Amino acid sequence: MISTASQLQFKLIGSAQDSLQSRAAQFSAEHQGRPYQHALSRDIVAALENPLSDGRPSNRQASTTSMRAISSALVVVPTGGGKTHIALATARTLQVSAGLTIGWCSARRDLLRQVDRENKVFGFNVDLRLMSLFDRNPPQCDVLIMDEAHHDACASAATLHANVKPSYIMGLTATPWRSDRARLCYSHVIRRCSIQSLQDDGYLAPYAHVSIDSWVPEDVAKTWLRSRERFGKTVIFMHTRQQAHACLIALRKSGVSVELVAGDTDRSTQLQDFASGKVEILLAMGCLTEGFNDPTLQTVFIRPASKGPTVQMGGRAFRMHPSIPVKTIVQHRDTPLPFTRIARPVEQYVIRDSEWRSIGATRQLDALVHNMRSVAARTTVVLPKFVTKSRNHKSTSSLFRKPDPNEQE
Incomplete structure (x- = not known):
């Protein structure tokens, strides 16, 4: 009782x-x-x-x-x-x-x-x-x-x-x-x-935000294939099972190890294979928005959705992993809720014609600027003799010059 x-x-x-x-x-x-x-x-x-x-x-x-x-x-x-x-x-x-x-x-x-x-x-x-x-x-x-x-x-x-x-x-x-x-x-x-505060405190991984022009399944597959190493282990969310299956076929034709996770599939085995690296990509509609926590996940393709599902899908990517300093979130350019409104990305890109175009600073650019500043700080500067001679002459002359009573202090 x-x-x-x-x-x-x-x-x-x-x-x-x-x-x-x-x-x-x-x-x-x-x-x-x-x-x-x-x-x-x-x-x-x-x-x-x-x-x-x-x-x-x-x-x-x-x-x-x-x-x-x-x-x-x-x-x-x-x-x-x-x-x-x-x-x-x-x-x-x-x-x-x-x-x-x-x-x-x-x-x-x-x-x-x-x-x-x-x-x-x-x-x-x-x-x-x-x-x-x-x-x-x-x-x-x-x-x-x-x-x-x-x-x-x-x-x-x-x-x-x-x-x-x-x-x-x-x-x-x-x-x-x-x-x-x-x-x-x-x-x-x-x-x-919040997501932002936990990222700032180092409890959740930072992320790069990527915008693409099309969410047609075959186009999504092409986007991933063209930057396979950059995206790494990925979860792709689609609206319908038909769309997810079309994306799966396109990826498998290119030799990618990919699984479609749904209510009637062997989810436990699929997730184990993904965790071990046997499977590179998981496709899903809604099954993986809750209870899926794999730190080795590097990229999430978030289908256009409202706030709740968007945060649930994107949240899969933020588990920390020592080999993945920055995770990646990919969204359609016309998505109702860009993840950038929820948490601040460390980098932003737009993929156009297979080319990654950065929006603002990137880690590579920041590193280059830092290295250039370090080199400049360590560089010994030697002035020409006529400059140093002129500076010394002016300095000496000013020491013995009689003060002008008409000069104002």
């Missing part, structure tokens, strides 16, 4: 003496998380302790009379920012310090297997009750964590909430926007970082 709201309130009050926020900070530190991850975990717990705040810790000490659980909080973290680890660290705090049962829901079984694996490998060891968004008889829990919470406006999510009846819901997403204008109804929205 799950806890009612009053029972959850009692658990939180009982754990307040130990300070849930300090427990969250301590557990995050033990797992060597990033500073913003520690802060977000504390913010979530603070929202439980003080529901009248904006989700950030309050300077006022919460009293037992005012303390009650808020209904829900949406945690917004960019792709690659570690939202799974933030949620697991918070869940560990709530389970160990407050005795709450934790449920984890996702729309896909492979994402559930992924979080179960990370829970064990990274030592969080939370007793998770895993459930699919489409489960008819989901397990009961006090705290329900909704992974990829931008799906939470659908009818299946509403049915799940009605069946589980959690006292608290924690939503996780990188893209809290929906093209159908459906609202995500959370009491609090908690965020501390």
Whole structure:
């Protein structure tokens, strides 16, 4: 039998003496998380302790009379920012310090297997009750964590909430926007970082932005083939399966190892082959916009789309890898949302007639300017003798010249 709201309130009050926020900070530190991850975990717990705040810790000490659980909080973290680890660290705090049962829901079984694996490998060891968004008889829990919470406006999510009846819901997403204008109804929205800030701090990889003139499948294939070494391992997103298949045929005719990832394909094997380098390109429509995290991915071709899908597709590229200092994002020149509006690229190019044309400075140009300055700084300058002789004569003459009383100082 799950806890009612009053029972959850009692658990939180009982754990307040130990300070849930300090427990969250301590557990995050033990797992060597990033500073913003520690802060977000504390913010979530603070929202439980003080529901009248904006989700950030309050300077006022919460009293037992005012303390009650808020209904829900949406945690917004960019792709690659570690939202799974933030949620697991918070869940560990709530389970160990407050005795709450934790449920984890996702729309896909492979994402559930992924979080179960990370829970064990990274030592969080939370007793998770895993459930699919489409489960008819989901397990009961006090705290329900909704992974990829931008799906939470659908009818299946509403049915799940009605069946589980959690006292608290924690939503996780990188893209809290929906093209159908459906609202995500959370009491609090908690965020501390953006793609740009995480790139500036060195947690996400910088990127170069490339614009192309055509998104016809055969033209996209030609663009990749003409700059094969420059693009490297790539994911190409298309609108329809027919378009993706046409691109696949064009690439395979040129001897490229490429796979089309869809709902009815062996996704696990395809992703393993891509990670090992056996496959150079993955083609997809929407399957790889969530839960696909391969640091060796170098380039993403983002099909024209609205803000949410664009950020989801582009976010696949930002995982850091030591051999890839700068990732690449390719978009059609008339895309509704250029990624340059979301995060600042370190380089920009336009491909015209198979030629890469830079817009502004590039790494190569910056390196050339730096080298020229270094050479100039180390160069010994020898002035001609008549110049130095003239300078010395003027300097000596000025020392013995009588001052003119009419000169003004």
